[in-house]
């Protein structure tokens with residue numbers, strides 16, 4: 302296909318064996334990294350323990366939120382601008398619909414971290430937005446039931462990514478560009494030598510000059526504790542909209558609500574599977590292989606209360622749920638860059654529950670770094686080095 306011929310630069314790692322790069326994990330990060338490495342002409346092997354879009358990691362399900370006025374930290378905004386562009390490029394190359402702009406409503410108290418953070422980021426990077434009182438927001442977006450203590454910020458540069466379609470798009474384009482994806486094969490360990498990294502898998506050994514770890518919540522195990530990571534269980538729910546258009550985009554935007562300090566809920570309008578609503582963080586921490594997968598009434602209770610209060614027109618009995626994993630760092634920022642003391646190994650992960658939207662640009666950055674090029678963006682605040690203790 303023309304794409305791979307156009308962008309391949311054979312010879313970058315000539316004479317070093319079968320693979321130029323090995324990527325561990327085929328969630329959205331690993332799939333994007335693999336695709337971007339293959340586009341650069343690197344012979345890339347992706348090794349994934351389970352199947353594509355399996356339900357035990359962090360990237361499965363229909364949708365994820367994407368937005369620009371990033372309340373968490375304005376330093377993400379240049380990355381997000383490129384992420385939007387590169388999602389569009391992946392859409393057009395793959396012919397798949399990956400992005401749906403719905404607009405986004407951020408709701409909280411005017412002195413709360415969410416509203417203050419959105420306004421600070423929007424001002425710093427001139428992101429178009431509108432500030433609305435609770436009443437104005439509710440009159441415009443009739444899905445929501447807000448009381449007067451709330452304020453809202455509406456941004457039109459927000460919407461939804463189709464999650465599993467996105468992973469499939471990266472795998473499809475990566476394969477066309479020459480990458481090999483191996484599923485149902487587990488990486489058991491790795492060892493860096495002078496010029497290469499040897500990877501031991503459940504089916505044998507592979508060697509390459511570069512290893513990129515995109516193992517999500519399992520990165521901690523592959524890093525032997527070199528970076529402090531915690532796996533957190535999350536449970537999103539879906540509620541029936543009963544076919545009412547106030548719960549359907551564009552009448553209902555994606556939203557994040559700071560219900561009270563440190564208590565955040567978010568949601569995605571009806572797109573054929575019900576309205577998605579979840580509480581963010583507050584889940585059990587533990588070993589990713591021992592996560593409790595059954596969903597209980599206790600999991601549902603706070604979300605049902607939230608729906609009854611803030612999305613009062615919805616029936617608050619969920620019609621579906623799933624479990625999903627956050628991989629948290631102590632500062633809740635990602636970890637992207639070479640492993641301290643081992644430049645042949647790049648880590649891309651620990652997205653702390655907000656990484657999906659960045660996968661398109663993180664794939665480009667990781668591929669740049671692995672090919673010995675500059676990242677192309679300021680990612681110093683995401684460096685694994687920040688956790689170095691000595």
Ligand SMILES: Cc1cc2nc3c(=O)[nH]c(=O)nc-3n(C[C@H](O)[C@H](O)[C@H](O)COP(=O)(O)OP(=O)(O)OC[C@H]3O[C@@H](n4cnc5c(N)ncnc54)[C@H](O)[C@@H]3O)c2cc1C
Pocket residue numbers: 325326327328329330331348349350351357358359360361364365366367486487488489515516517518519520523535536537579625626627649650651652653654655656657658659
């Ligand atoms: C409920 C929920 C809602 C979210 N909502 C949003 C949102 O709205 N917007 C947003 O931007 N982000 C969101 N996120 C975060 C986002 O989904 C994640 O940051 C992202 O999916 C992480 O992708 P990943 O590739 O790093 O991890 P994963 O998808 O978990 O992929 C890691 C892969 O590595 C594989 N693996 C692990 N160990 C090995 C091994 N030893 N050998 C081989 N393979 C291995 C695993 O099987 C897995 O497939 C949400 C996350 C959750 C859980």
